[in-house]
Amino acid sequence: MTSAWVGQRVRLRATEPEDWEAFLAFDEYSDAVRNGWRLTPPTSAAHARKRATEEAERELDLDEFRLVIATRDGNLPVGAINTHQVDRDHGTFAYGIGVGTPHHRKGYASEAIVILLRYMFFDRRFQKAEAWVYGVNEASLALHRRLGFVEEGRRRRSHYAAGRYDDEVLFGMTVEEFTERYA
Numbered sequence: 001m002t003s004a005w006v007g008q009r010v011r012l013r014a015t016e017p018e019d020w021e022a023f024l025a026f027d028e029y030s031d032a033v034r035n036g037w038r039l040t041p042p043t044s045a046a047h048a049r050k051r052a053t054e055e056a057e058r059e060l061d062l063d064e065f066r067l068v069i070a071t072r073d074g075n076l077p078v079g080a081i082n083t084h085q086v087d088r089d090h091g092t093f094a095y096g097i098g099v100g101t102p103h104h105r106k107g108y109a110s111e112a113i114v115i116l117l118r119y120m121f122f123d124r125r126f127q128k129a130e131a132w133v134y135g136v137n138e139a140s141l142a143l144h145r146r147l148g149f150v151e152e153g154r155r156r157r158s159h160y161a162a163g164r165y166d167d168e169v170l171f172g173m174t175v176e177e178f179t180e181r182y183a
Contacts, residue, residue, distance in 0.1 A: 004119060005067075007111040012067040012081065019068055020045070020052035022077035026100035039161065063088065063124055069099065069112045078103035081112050083120065091127035093120060110143060114182055121175040128174050134159055135167035144171045148181045 005012045024045060055066060066082035079099035086093045095116060099109050120126045131149065133140045145151075149171035157165040 004123070005115060006072060007115055009072055009106070010078070010108050010111050010115070011070050011072050011075070012112060012115055013070055013075075015052055015055040015066065015068050015080075017049065017053045017056050019056075019077050020048040022100070023052065023080070024048040026079070026098070063093065063120075063126075067116075069097075069108055071108075078106075078108050079112070081116055083116070085130070091125065092130065093126050093128075094130040094132065096131070104139070109140075110147060113143075113147060117173070117178055118182065121178055126175070128172060129178075131171045133169045133171060134161075135169055136161075136164075141169060147173075148177055149173045150177070 003011070024043065027040075027043060027048075063086045064083050066080055068077050069079040069081055070077050077100075079097065081095060081097045083093050083095050095113070097109055097113060117129055120129065130152075131144055133144060135141070135154075150173065151169060152172045153170040155168040155170070158168050159166045
């Protein structure tokens, strides 16, 4: 029997302290980082080690968590996925995903999202997932459309990066839409 956290290309797993090196490398300056949520000054190896250790030792929450996206073969960290804005009363949650630049366009993000949604919908009984995508991120916009997410709204000029204002696009998927496509 295969684990619920393993796909054909990736496995979702907890952070280990030794993951710090991979995530420090992902944070190196690149267009992907510059166009992301927030550009921060470079961090030290000591700080990256501390963050990874703190994440590895964090108390478990069944609904709000961060997982490493690792290759199925080799267990190499390629990115991370997290849940946030969990609303247990109404059964909704949002998630964020980041894949290191060297690992883009290999199917890791799409598989990680489907694994996460399957857990949140079928094991945790949530009824709707949301994702915010910056309008400049054409690859993520295309990914969410390809996965079957519906564009539900747009916050105009709500994000500033790389010297420009950008829109945020809200995508949503219900458990019924997911089941129809992925059951």
